[in-house]
Amino acid sequence: MPNTLLVEGLAYLIFLPVIAAFLWLAGSMLLSRRPSEKSIVRNCHLALGTAFFASLLLAVAQPFDIGTEAVLGSWFVIGGYHYDIVMQTDLIAVTYALFSTLLLFLICSFSQRYLHKESGFHRFYLALLIFATGLLLVSFAGTLELLLVGWEIVGLSSIMLIAFFTTRPQPAQNGLWVFSIYRLTDIGLYAAILYLHSHSQATRLTPLDSVPWSGIGLHEGTQVTAFLLLIAVLGKSALFPFSSWLPRAMEGPTPSSAVFYGALSVHLGPLLLLRMADLISATPALSATLIAVGALTALVANLSVRVQSDIKSRLAFSAVGQLGFITIEIGLGWFELALLHVVAHAVFRTLQFLRAPSLLHDRHQHEALLGHHLSVEHQDHESTALRRFVFRLSLERAFLDILLVDRIARPVLAFARAIDRAERSAANFVCKDS
Amino acid sequence: MNQDLTLILHVILSLCGFVFILSSRDIRRMRTAAMTTLSLMFLVEIALPRLGVNVRSGTELLAFIILGNLLASFFTPAYLGSRRTFTTILAFNSLAIGTQIFTGNLFLVIAVPVFFCILTLASWRLDGSHRLVGSYGLITSGLLASSLLAPSSGSEGSFLLELAGLVFLIGLFPFSPWFSRLYEKLPSGLLASAFVCQVALVMSLERQQSLPRDFYLVVLPVFALLSLLMALSQSNARRALSGLAASQLAFLIYADSGQHFSDLAALLLAQAQMATIPGLILTVGALEMRVGKLNLSRPMGHFESYPKLAAATLIFGLMGAGFPLSLAYIAEDLILETGFHDTPLLGIGWLFVTALTAIAVVKLYLFLFHGGRGREPGLDILPSKLFAAVLTMVFLIFSTLVLPA
Numbered sequence: 036m037p038n039t040l041l042v043e044g045l046a047y048l049i050f051l052p053v054i055a056a057f058l059w060l061a062g063s064m065l066l067s068r069r070p071s072e073k074s075i076v077r078n079c080h081l082a083l084g085t086a087f088f089a090s091l092l093l094a095v096a097q098p099f100d101i102g103t104e105a106v107l108g109s110w111f112v113i114g115g116y117h118y119d120i121v122m123q124t125d126l127i128a129v130t131y132a133l134f135s136t137l138l139l140f141l142i143c144s145f146s147q148r149y150l151h152k153e154s155g156f157h158r159f160y161l162a163l164l165i166f167a168t169g170l171l172l173v174s175f176a177g178t179l180e181l182l183l184v185g186w187e188i189v190g191l192s193s194i195m196l197i198a199f200f201t202t203r204p205q206p207a208q209n210g211l212w213v214f215s216i217y218r219l220t221d222i223g224l225y226a227a228i229l230y231l232h233s234h235s236q237a238t239r240l241t242p243l244d245s246v247p248w249s250g251i252g253l254h255e256g257t258q259v260t261a262f263l264l265l266i267a268v269l270g271k272s273a274l275f276p277f278s279s280w281l282p283r284a285m286e287g288p289t290p291s292s293a294v295f296y297g298a299l300s301v302h303l304g305p306l307l308l309l310r311m312a313d314l315i316s317a318t319p320a321l322s323a324t325l326i327a328v329g330a331l332t333a334l335v336a337n338l339s340v341r342v343q344s345d346i347k348s349r350l351a352f353s354a355v356g357q358l359g360f361i362t363i364e365i366g367l368g369w370f371e372l373a374l375l376h377v378v379a380h381a382v383f384r385t386l387q388f389l390r391a392p393s394l395l396h397d398r399h400q401h402e403a404l405l406g407h408h409l410s411v412e413h414q415d416h417e418s419t420a421l422r423r424f425v426f427r428l429s430l431e432r433a434f435l436d437i438l439l440v441d442r443i444a445r446p447v448l449a450f451a452r453a454i455d456r457a458e459r460s461a462a463n464f465v466c467k468d469s
Numbered sequence: 470m471n472q473d474l475t476l477i478l479h480v481i482l483s484l485c486g487f488v489f490i491l492s493s494r495d496i497r498r499m500r501t502a503a504m505t506t507l508s509l510m511f512l513v514e515i516a517l518p519r520l521g522v523n524v525r526s527g528t529e530l531l532a533f534i535i536l537g538n539l540l541a542s543f544f545t546p547a548y549l550g551s552r553r554t555f556t557t558i559l560a561f562n563s564l565a566i567g568t569q570i571f572t573g574n575l576f577l578v579i580a581v582p583v584f585f586c587i588l589t590l591a592s593w594r595l596d597g598s599h600r601l602v603g604s605y606g607l608i609t610s611g612l613l614a615s616s617l618l619a620p621s622s623g624s625e626g627s628f629l630l631e632l633a634g635l636v637f638l639i640g641l642f643p644f645s646p647w648f649s650r651l652y653e654k655l656p657s658g659l660l661a662s663a664f665v666c667q668v669a670l671v672m673s674l675e676r677q678q679s680l681p682r683d684f685y686l687v688v689l690p691v692f693a694l695l696s697l698l699m700a701l702s703q704s705n706a707r708r709a710l711s712g713l714a715a716s717q718l719a720f721l722i723y724a725d726s727g728q729h730f731s732d733l734a735a736l737l738l739a740q741a742q743m744a745t746i747p748g749l750i751l752t753v754g755a756l757e758m759r760v761g762k763l764n765l766s767r768p769m770g771h772f773e774s775y776p777k778l779a780a781a782t783l784i785f786g787l788m789g790a791g792f793p794l795s796l797a798y799i800a801e802d803l804i805l806e807t808g809f810h811d812t813p814l815l816g817i818g819w820l821f822v823t824a825l826t827a828i829a830v831v832k833l834y835l836f837l838f839h840g841g842r843g844r845e846p847g848l849d850i851l852p853s854k855l856f857a858a859v860l861t862m863v864f865l866i867f868s869t870l871v872l873p874a
Contacts (some may be wrong), residue, residue, distance in 0.1 A: 038642065051749075063861060065855065079504070111799055113733060118799070154773070183793070184794070187792065187793045191787070198835055203772065203841070204767055204770070204840035206839065206840065207768040207835040209838060210835055211828075211836075214828060214831050218827050218828055219821075219824055225823075226809075226820060229805055229809035229820075230809070232809070233806075233809055260736035278736065315584040448701065448702040451701065451702040452699075452702045454496075454695065454699060455702065459646075461646050462647070465597075465599055465601045466597035466600055466624075467597060
């Protein structure tokens with residue numbers, strides 16, 4: 036009992052400071068009392084630092100092979116329907132919370148200078164705090180419903196960060212595209228929850244005997260649930276065939292890029308897959324699909340990365356490639372290795388993203404000192420049909436964008452426009468003065 | 470006696486409001502009269518149950534009806550309003566309250582034509598829109614009256630008539646020309662008020678539960694999806710709003726036809742829609758007043774000039790689209806769970822509808838406020854209006870915490 040109380044207390048300590056910091060900043064902005072940059076960063080540090088140390092205490096206070104469930108109350112209760120706020124403090128949750136809060140803390144520090152006197156400084160930190168809340172919710176969610184809430188919050192804050200620069204049209208268009216992919220693939224997660232409710236009457240993540248974390252238990256229709264959840268994972272982690280949104284999300288400032296492609300957002304897919312460990316082990320078809328999807332993602336990303344001309348695109352495709360490998364590891368049942376890979380990749384990629392802007396500056400400085408440009412070796416290859424095809428495939432990102440935009444989205448919208456034109460004509464016919 | 474107290478107070482307040490508006494010559498005073506009347510009605514609805522007065526059952530929507538109309542008159546600036554605007558809002562309010570107090574299909578047979586009459590009068594001389602609304606009103610009233618009053622009521626035929634009447638009433642594809650036309654022409658305050666009235670009308674219909682509803686349930690999500698696709702493909706922001714509003718009303722009809730939790734879920738959804746969708750319509754209208762006609766063919770970029778208006782638009786939109794932590798989210802969760810349990814494929818269909826609604830809302834926000842322009846001289850949302858918007862949102866969020874256990 037004392038252990039449960041301690042876990043509940045620590046769970047509150049993880050969430051409350053972040054939510055309080057968000058409410059303080061949102062309230063100040065609404066009331067037109069803009070706090071100073073220093074006080075924003077200080078409060079964000081305080082909130083994220085508290086969340087980090089509470090997660091650390093959680094890791095120390097309980098053995099990982101048990102994993103405690105903390106019920107923080109009910110959001111609402113209607114008839115026999117309960118919407119409980121259940122937190123699951125197991126190996127996956129604590130690991131994700133630790134590296135997420137640590138990296139967010141670093142990004143918070145980095146952004147203080149990077150976005151100094153930028154008009155959207157306050158907005159960036161607001162989005163970052165919303166993102167942190169969503170991320171922690173997904174990490175600690177003890178039910179799939181709660182995971183969905185965090186999942187959606189992360190999605191929305193991602194759009195706020197992609198469309199951060201408000202004076203250019205491209206971020207808005209790309210933000211809409213990313214949100215569309217997110218929201219349409221999230222239907223898989225929604226449907227899985229509804230399916231679980233109608234077949235097993237429960238979506239609570241259950242402790243497993245043999246695995247040191249909590250996941251979705253086996254039930255009738257396991258295969259259906261697993262494949263529905265996979266759809267949501269494909270969208271969130273930019274896996275094949277949805278890899279094309281990641282480079283489009285490049286429009287935000289560098290710290291937000293680090294948050295997305297590098298460290299945190301894209302790794303939520305593997306988190307859900309790790310929660311599905313039991314389902315994956317019990318469904319060979321799903322394992323095979325994961326391996327195939329991972330391999331295709333890695334292949335497309337590694338081909339695409341070779342033809343990118345800017346550093347952020349290269350890093351984004353490298354991140355997608357690594358996500359492909361992580362998916363393969365999960366498909367093969369190497370769950371511990373996948374978790375380790377996620378942490379290592381997140382930390383390393385964040386460093387690369389945060390270093391990227393100054394790297395170019397350093398190179399220019401180096402060249403100025405040398406007095407000449409650093410040479411780039413160009414290798415001449417014989418142009419064959421296969422080479423040309425592979426080059427085009429890499430340049431067009433395996434034609435995934437063309438498939439989604441030109442073959443699906445545009446024809447559907449063109450059809451809707453044709454109906455609209457017909458409707459306007461009919462209305463004008465009735466309304467015109469005789 | 471206690472049970473009729475609310476009704477008596479509402480009738481007295483409505484009459485006083487009409488008298489003040491009609492007798493006043495100054496638009497500012499008309500607006501003040503409309504807002505005072507609605508505020509007093511809201512207070513009556515909130516205070517009477519707390520004071521231990523037994524209110525009539527089936528009047529759970531009244532506070533939200535009044536809140537929606539209060540927002541509509543509050544966001545309509547005096548210099549753009551007219552006697553017609555404020556009397557119409559008050560008329561819609563009275564009609565919506567009437568549909569909740571005098572429940573039953575017989576009353577609906579009277580209420581639907583009255584609704585269309587008010588709309589026809591409001592759209593009088595607007596490029597001939599009144600003709601379109603009038604003819605659609607006649608068809609809708611005829612369809613609903615024959616389905617509800619015909620001797621063969623309860624048969625397949627009356628069921629189809631009811632479906633057609635409802636689709637006409639909510640302006641869903643393919644019977645949407647009158648709805649999108651009105652959204653293009655009418656002031657946003659009137660549209661918000663009309664939407665609240667439509668929700669009240671849909672909620673007051675007593676369904677014929679014994680009938681097989683498979684066809685009915687398949688047709689609605691398909692029409693709602695097409696309406697939303699039309700909204701997404703729009704370059705005209707007001708027409709996009711009409712598609713969004715119609716699909717939300719279709720979802721409400723679906724909610725009202727479920728088995729488990731259906732009454733409560735539909736009620737929650739109606740409550741959420743009555744405050745959020747009018748809020749979205751009004752914030753978009755407020756932007757239009759500042760910058761002129763809104764075009765969605767490319768990002769317009771008004772964020773730097775109107776950041777608070779942008780935030781209000783996004784939050785109202787997301788709360789209407791059922792974003793987590795909102796009242797609409799709870800309602801959607803209950804509705805979809807019931808729907809999925811009964812017919813999984815239909816549940817998936819409605820999941821697509823909710824997804825497209827969210828996408829349409831985000832498109833509206835991103836394309837109206839992001840991209841293209843720097844700061845321009847202009848008045849952002851007024852502090853009092855922002856306060857009202859925040860209060861409404863807080864009311865909506867906290868109302869999820871005080872649900873019946």
